[in-house]
Amino acid sequence: MSESNSTLFYAGITLASGLITDFLINRLNKKEIVEDFKPIRSLTLRKRSFVNSKQAPVPEALLNSENPLLDEIKFLNSATCDIERVNHLSLGLDDEFPNIKSPLLGEGNLRSVFGGGGFLPDDAFIYCGSYVINTAVFGPGKRIDQTKKWLRAGPRKSLFFDPKTVKAAIVTCGGLCPGLNVVIRELYMSLHYNYGVQDIYGIKYGYKGFYTYDWIKFDANYVKNIHNLGGTILGSSRGGFDLNKIVEAIVNHGINQVFCLGGDGTHGGVLELFKELRKRKLKISIVGIPKTIDNDIAIIDESFGFETAVEEAINAIKSAYVEANCAEYGVGLVRLMGRNAGFIAMSACNASRDAHVCLIPEFKFELYGDRGLLEYCYQRLKKKGTLVLVIAEGAGDAMLDYKVNVVETDASGNKKSQDVGVIVKDELTKYCKNKGMGITLKHIDPTYMIRTVPANPHDKIMCTQLAQNAVHGAMAGFSGFTVGHVNNRLAYIPIEELLSGKYSNRVVADSREWQRLLASTGQPSFLNNEEQMIQQKQQQQI
Numbered sequence: 255m256s257e258s259n260s261t262l263f264y265a266g267i268t269l270a271s272g273l274i275t276d277f278l279i280n281r282l283n284k285k286e287i288v289e290d291f292k293p294i295r296s297l298t299l300r301k302r303s304f305v306n307s308k309q310a311p312v313p314e315a316l317l318n319s320e321n322p323l324l325d326e327i328k329f330l331n332s333a334t335c336d337i338e339r340v341n342h343l344s345l346g347l348d349d350e351f352p353n354i355k356s357p358l359l360g361e362g363n364l365r366s367v368f369g370g371g372g373f374l375p376d377d378a379f380i381y382c383g384s385y386v387i388n389t390a391v392f393g394p395g396k397r398i399d400q401t402k403k404w405l406r407a408g409p410r411k412s413l414f415f416d417p418k419t420v421k422a423a424i425v426t427c428g429g430l431c432p433g434l435n436v437v438i439r440e441l442y443m444s445l446h447y448n449y450g451v452q453d454i455y456g457i458k459y460g461y462k463g464f465y466t467y468d469w470i471k472f473d474a475n476y477v478k479n480i481h482n483l484g485g486t487i488l489g490s491s492r493g494g495f496d497l498n499k500i501v502e503a504i505v506n507h508g509i510n511q512v513f514c515l516g517g518d519g520t521h522g523g524v525l526e527l528f529k530e531l532r533k534r535k536l537k538i539s540i541v542g543i544p545k546t547i548d549n550d551i552a553i554i555d556e557s558f559g560f561e562t563a564v565e566e567a568i569n570a571i572k573s574a575y576v577e578a579n580c581a582e583y584g585v586g587l588v589r590l591m592g593r594n595a596g597f598i599a600m601s602a603c604n605a606s607r608d609a610h611v612c613l614i615p616e617f618k619f620e621l622y623g624d625r626g627l628l629e630y631c632y633q634r635l636k637k638k639g640t641l642v643l644v645i646a647e648g649a650g651d652a653m654l655d656y657k658v659n660v661v662e663t664d665a666s667g668n669k670k671s672q673d674v675g676v677i678v679k680d681e682l683t684k685y686c687k688n689k690g691m692g693i694t695l696k697h698i699d700p701t702y703m704i705r706t707v708p709a710n711p712h713d714k715i716m717c718t719q720l721a722q723n724a725v726h727g728a729m730a731g732f733s734g735f736t737v738g739h740v741n742n743r744l745a746y747i748p749i750e751e752l753l754s755g756k757y758s759n760r761v762v763a764d765s766r767e768w769q770r771l772l773a774s775t776g777q778p779s780f781l782n783n784e785e786q787m788i789q790q791k792q793q794q795q796i
């Protein structure tokens with residue numbers, strides 16, 4: 255194709271892209287691809303941003319090659335709609351673009367789950383120009399073509415990596431979370447059984463394990479029964495991220511696909527590694543799989559393990575309620591995890607219906623004064639005799655009239671504060687005593703119990719989806735991305751975008767979930783001068 259022809263060709267694609275993509279969305283919305291379905295969706299409202307990212311152009315020499323994956327890369331590069339491109343190993347490295355047929359296409363594959371000749375039906379593969387829209391709800395002033403779009407996750411017909419040459423490594427970092435073992439198992443199963451990869455390694459105790467410990471060579475027997483275990487068979491850790499040592503270890507072991515399970519911090523590490531590998535022009539795909547029971551990772555609907563943690567938290571609230579109900583002026587106080595976000599506490603309260611007050615880091619409150627928390631609790635106990643308080647660990651930072659001390663910082667630099675449960679327990683006991691009321695307060699702290707259990711069925715399904723799609727993305731040669739549900743569909747999200755600071759995931763005051771909580775508990779703001787606070791907040795936003 256001459257230069258002017260190719261310009262016309264791409265201008266045509268650009269013009270047609272809006273129509274094509276809307277058509278594809280309609281088509282995909284109608285088509286029920288079971289694998290993509292997540293049983294329950296989070297209704298949380300999030301801040302959104304609309305920025306295009308740029309990546310290296312497709313080399314001239316490749317423009318005429320016939321390859322569905324290359325078509326997709328070309329489409330992504332030329333599309334002018336607001337679609338977030340995921341970096342591909344072919345771009346910016348050299349002109350090489352392998353055309354390897356996916357074994358999932360099934361020719362020569364004896365297994366067939368659909369009765370035909372192939373392992374996956376044609377429709378299960380991702381089409382060129384297929385994406386997931388950021389916003390599910392449209393109304394006046396909101397147009398589908400102006401909505402941000404993410405690259406659709408799923409298997410591609412043609413691969414970048416020849417499975418025979420793949421050597422993969424899996425690592426788990428940060429705090430524990432139900433479902434880690436399910437993801438590890440499924441990464442192995444998908445790489446090995448679906449794609450035929452032979453060399454798959456486990457890294458012990460997080461990032462430091464790359465350069466500190468012997469690697470574990472996985473086989474099917476090693477992983478086949480781990481999905482019913484809590485924790486991670488690999489172990490995890492905080493700190494220990496040493497960029498050069500990790501890259502050296504990856505290169506020395508001949509690894510070309512790395513899967514890192516973790517939260518924001520871990521993804522920060524994936525981004526560093528991605529940039530370094532790209533700088534060194536190494537064809538190594540590095541993939542994040544978002545993990546945190548706090549459910550505070552931006553953009554995605556929900557992180558795995560969260561539902562299981564909520565389920566466990568409800569047991570603690572139930573016990574707190576029974577204890578409170580069986581004592582004169584009985585108080586049940588439950589402290590739950592949630593350093594920066596109160597999703598676990600909010601969801602557990604909404605599901606249990608047994609909590610009377612829920613405190614989370616997102617909303618400021620006061621302990622003292624006529625409208626403070628303590629007076630409210632005292633009045634409620636006087637009137638009803640029973641009180642259940644649920645407090646997220648980070649709520650201590652939201653107390654306006656009590657200074658919570660940072661007692662230490664963990665190896666990753668995350669701050670660890672004085673226990674807010676203990677503070678509220680002591681202050682409430684004192685406050686009521688001064689008013690002549692002897693309360694019986696039981697403080698239940700199930701924080702580590704809720705994150706060490708095995709995943710429930712909902713989370714197991716999600717873990718499986720994430721792992722399989724992480725593998726599909728890596729095999730296709732995408733890199734520097736994380737995988738997650740957006741509007742209940744699986745998408746590949748560039749980590750650079752995820753950590754750009756343009757997105758956040760916190761409980762917001764006007765979300766339906768928080769409003770539901772207020773409606774069911776009837777709790778006030780616990781602010782002595784609410785009006786003043788609202789005005790201050792409005793001024794900060796201007």
Ligand SMILES: Nc1ncnc2c1ncn2[C@@H]1O[C@H](COP(=O)(O)OP(=O)(O)OP(=O)(O)O)[C@@H](O)[C@H]1O
Pocket residue numbers: 427428429430460461462491492493494495516517518519520521522523524526545546547665666668
């Ligand atoms: N900005 C960063 N760049 C590189 N590595 C990082 C960065 N932040 C954290 N890490 C590394 O990532 C790993 C996990 O980080 P961290 O302990 O903060 O947990 P996390 O992934 O955020 O998970 P959790 O939600 O459980 O806290 C640690 O080994 C840490 O050293």
Ligand SMILES: O=P(O)(O)OC[C@H]1O[C@](O)(CO)[C@@H](O)[C@@H]1O
Pocket residue numbers: 428429430517546547548591592593594647664
């Ligand atoms: O005791 P650790 O391992 O630091 O984990 C506690 C942290 O884990 C988290 O649940 C994040 O995974 C935070 O809410 C909490 O502060």
